Amino acid sequence: MAEGETLLERIGIYNNLDEPIPSWNRPGVIATVTASMLCISSICVLYRLYIRFFVLRAKGWDDYFVLLYLVSGLIGGISLCLAPQYGLGQHFVTLDYGDMQSYLKVFYVTNASYNLSATLIKMSLLFQYLRVYRSGGLRTTCIIMLVVVSFWGAAYSFMGWVPCFPVSGYWNMGIGARCYGFGSTNADEVFKTYISHTTVNTVLDMIVFAIPVPLYFRPGTVRRTKLGLIGLISMGAIVNGLTMWRLATLVEHRATTSPTFDPTWYSPISIVLGAVEVNVASICASVPIFWPSLKARLDEIFVTREVTITLNRRSNRFSSDIGDAIQLHHTASEEGGNRWNRCPSRAGSESSQSRLAGLAPVEKKRQHYMDDFILNQVDPLRKKSGFVVESEIISDNLGRQKSRRQSKNTLGP
Numbered sequence: 001m002a003e004g005e006t007l008l009e010r011i012g013i014y015n016n017l018d019e020p021i022p023s024w025n026r027p028g029v030i031a032t033v034t035a036s037m038l039c040i041s042s043i044c045v046l047y048r049l050y051i052r053f054f055v056l057r058a059k060g061w062d063d064y065f066v067l068l069y070l071v072s073g074l075i076g077g078i079s080l081c082l083a084p085q086y087g088l089g090q091h092f093v094t095l096d097y098g099d100m101q102s103y104l105k106v107f108y109v110t111n112a113s114y115n116l117s118a119t120l121i122k123m124s125l126l127f128q129y130l131r132v133y134r135s136g137g138l139r140t141t142c143i144i145m146l147v148v149v150s151f152w153g154a155a156y157s158f159m160g161w162v163p164c165f166p167v168s169g170y171w172n173m174g175i176g177a178r179c180y181g182f183g184s185t186n187a188d189e190v191f192k193t194y195i196s197h198t199t200v201n202t203v204l205d206m207i208v209f210a211i212p213v214p215l216y217f218r219p220g221t222v223r224r225t226k227l228g229l230i231g232l233i234s235m236g237a238i239v240n241g242l243t244m245w246r247l248a249t250l251v252e253h254r255a256t257t258s259p260t261f262d263p264t265w266y267s268p269i270s271i272v273l274g275a276v277e278v279n280v281a282s283i284c285a286s287v288p289i290f291w292p293s294l295k296a297r298l299d300e301i302f303v304t305r306e307v308t309i310t311l312n313r314r315s316n317r318f319s320s321d322i323g324d325a326i327q328l329h330h331t332a333s334e335e336g337g338n339r340w341n342r343c344p345s346r347a348g349s350e351s352s353q354s355r356l357a358g359l360a361p362v363e364k365k366r367q368h369y370m371d372d373f374i375l376n377q378v379d380p381l382r383k384k385s386g387f388v389v390e391s392e393i394i395s396d397n398l399g400r401q402k403s404r405r406q407s408k409n410t411l412g413p
Contacts, residue, residue: 006185008173010261012093024269027084034275038077041279045070048286051293062127062285069120069282076113079106080275087264088271095264103264104171110271111182112160117278118201119153122208125285129211141211149204156197187257194255195247202243205281209236228288235284239277246273 023029045066052063086102087095095103126146133139159181164170169177179185181193209232215221216229249270253259256266 003188005187007187007190007257007261008185010187010257012260014260016260016262016265017091017093019265021089022269024272025089025265027089030084030089030268030272031081033272034077034080037276037279038073041073041282042070044283044286044290047294048289051290055293060127060131062124062131065120065124065127066282066285069117069124069278072113072117072120073278073282076110076117077275077279079109079113080271082106083110083271089268090264092262092264101171107263107267107271108163108167108170112157114271114274114278115160115197116153116157118274118281119149119157121278121281121285122149122204123153125208125281126211128285128288132212132215138211138214145204145207145211149208152200152204159193187254187261191250191255191257194250198243198247198250202240202247205236205240205243209233209240209284228291232284232288235280235287239281239284242273242277242280246270246277249273 049063049067049070052059083103083106086106087099088103088106092100123146126142126149129142130139133142161167163181163183164177164179166175166177169175169179170183173185177183180189182190184190184193212229212232216226216233221229253266256263256270
């Protein structure tokens with residue numbers, strides 16, 4: 001490509017109309033991938049904000065920046081879903097002038113929103129780290145990175161939202177606007193702008209997601225924190241992989257200018273990867289906030305332990321004769337305390353009642369009040385006779401276990 005060659009001069013210099021349609025260029029793929037990732041990202045961010053604002057009531061700067069990202073991400077995602085209607089995925093030379101202008105308007109919003117979203121999500125993560133690192137070198141690193149990301153993001157976001165003076169010159173080349181960077185008409189300048197932004201973005205992502213790594217190796221870090229860090233670092237690796245993949249696609253076609261200038265044909269994969277990248281980054285920033293609350297709710301739904309005591313009987317010489325039995329029910333509180341409630345066994349009571357019905361009233365009272373258990377309660381100093389305790393316990397702890405115990409004790413005076 002000749003130095004100083006303009007974009008208009010590169011339109012149609014190579015016939016790529018016979019190239020097979022890439023999967024990324026299909027409207028269904030663009031809309032499905034973008035919409036699904038946008039929905040997942042929005043749900044995670046909204047749940048995170050709900051936990052911070054209404055449950056924990058501990059909102060911070062990281063929450064405000066992720067809220068701004070949500071607005072920017074929705075704008076960029078919606079515009080990307082609409083882009084296939086205006087030519088994204090088709091050859092640029094097959095569009096009429098009106099469709100070209102419409103596409104450039106939609107792409108203008110998509111590209112500028114992506115630049116802003118990438119900045120906001122990094123700043124949200126860095127402010128989130130400041131909650132963890134109260135002092136030391138890692139806190140200083142976070143502050144330095146905040147300054148670097150702020151300047152980098154402000155510069156490229158301004159270049160994205162104001163690529164021309166006036167801005168309408170980005171999609172209307174006939175008004176003689178003064179354009180630069182993303183809006184430049186010079187093919188080489190456009191390529192360098194996209195490559196510089198994506199390269200720096202990749203490096204910053206690597207640094208931002210590497211900052212929590214020392215916490216994993218810090219002595220005293222509990223296992224739960226380590227598992228959370230593994231999840232955070234793993235998702236960060238996915239984000240870095242997406243940014244490097246996007247960088248490779250930009251280099252392959254020199255930011256849609258090679259072998260011919262065809263932005264609607266060569267850009268879909270780069271645009272979709274950029275949208276997925278910031279969506280995954282937002283999920284990565286939100287999951288550590290709402291996961292403890294979500295896990296607690298899941299534990300309430302799925303029962304992991306159940307203990308049930310079904311039968312306990314006490315019997316002695318007299319009560320075994322008349323069928324009088326007492327059943328003990330065990331109840332356990334959530335705090336782990338035990339409480340034994342003594343209640344008559346229905347079966348034993350009915351049997352006892354039927355047998356006592358045949359006795360004379362005076363004899364029934366005499367036998368009932370001569371029961372060893374009742375006498376032991378009235379006169380604790382009397383000589384106690386033997387008794388038998390039979391228990392049947394069924395414990396269900398992620399599986400059925402049954403145990404049966406029968407014991408005979410003799411208590412002396």
